[in-house]
């Protein structure tokens with residue numbers, strides 16, 4: 001049994017690779033260059049006999065995945081830009097993410113009739129209604145879709161985070177629309193993680209070039225934040241659980257056509273600063289001083305469907321952050 005995972009060099013994808021490799025799958029993964037393939041190999045050295053590569057320089061090129069999809073039994077599509085500041089919302093976020101999804105699905109339909117299941121990495125970004133703000137008393141679930149419009153998100157003045165969330169929304173919708181319209185041999189499941197934290201399984205070149213959600217934690221301990229920043233999204237999950245969710249959705253017949261909100265629960269940056277200082281008192285002075293505060297009156301999040309239907313359980317915030325901070329400290333020593 002062989003699966004194709006797109007974007008094998010990413011923070012999330014490295015754990016998706018681990019989750020499949022630990023279950024004896026053969027994994028083919030797309031990367032943008034041979035140089036990246038060599039880097040990814042270094043992070044999965046013990047499984048190289050079951051890991052292979054396909055070079056796809058740009059995820060959005062039509063036909064770009066025609067060769068990569070041949071001969072696999074299933075596809076996990078994770079590759080898309082997770083950046084919150086771009087020059088051009090449409091060129092740098094919306095088109096690569098939406099067209100990337102279409103490119104992968106079209107290549108499968110044309111070149112592989114044995115694929116039965118495609119799992120897409122979507123996001124809480126495709127669930128949350130950003131205009132509603134803190135939305136106290138409301139609980140977000142898989143039933144919610146971000147109501148953003150393409151016009152609002154592609155506008156040059158639109159903030160990067162709005163366009164990022166829109167890119168994930170339209171790409172996930174495009175996947176379900178593709179199945180409804182083209183009736184291919186496969187069906188789609190989607191995984192919707194909120195902010196993903198925890199230790200990396202991919203090789204990190206430099207602490208200055210972390211992926212977006214890892215940088216979100218590192219800034220809380222590298223001295224760059226003098227006070228606890230405002231929390232942007234009140235939901236998080238550990239990256240190891242995100243890897244597991246992809247396999248569980250891939251293997252579950254019940255998951256056909258279903259989206260899963262894979263969240264461990266709510267959190268604030270204040271809680272994260274508390275956890276860091278409690279476990280690493282030597283970092284006092286580098287971490288913003290947490291305030292005495294109760295959990296803010298904001299929306300809730302539900303992982304009930306992921307627990308019930310995928311059998312997920314979730315790593316707690318303290319474990320996740322402690323493991324990630326340990327890794328950052330080791331990387332600091334190395335550099």
Ligand code: NDP
Pocket residue numbers: 006007008009010011012013031032036056057058059060078079080081082096121122123124168192193194195196197211212213
């Ligand atoms: P990374 O930046 O670590 O990984 C992004 C991956 O996508 C990399 O493999 C990157 O390749 C690839 N990629 C980006 N743009 C292109 C492109 N135009 N053509 C080909 N490949 C491309 O981010 P994450 O691991 O965090 O994100 C992975 C997925 O998880 C994304 O779909 C993201 O939206 C989703 N997600 C992440 C969350 C988080 O908090 N981290 C939360 C919710 C969803 P390269 O390395 O060569 O640039």
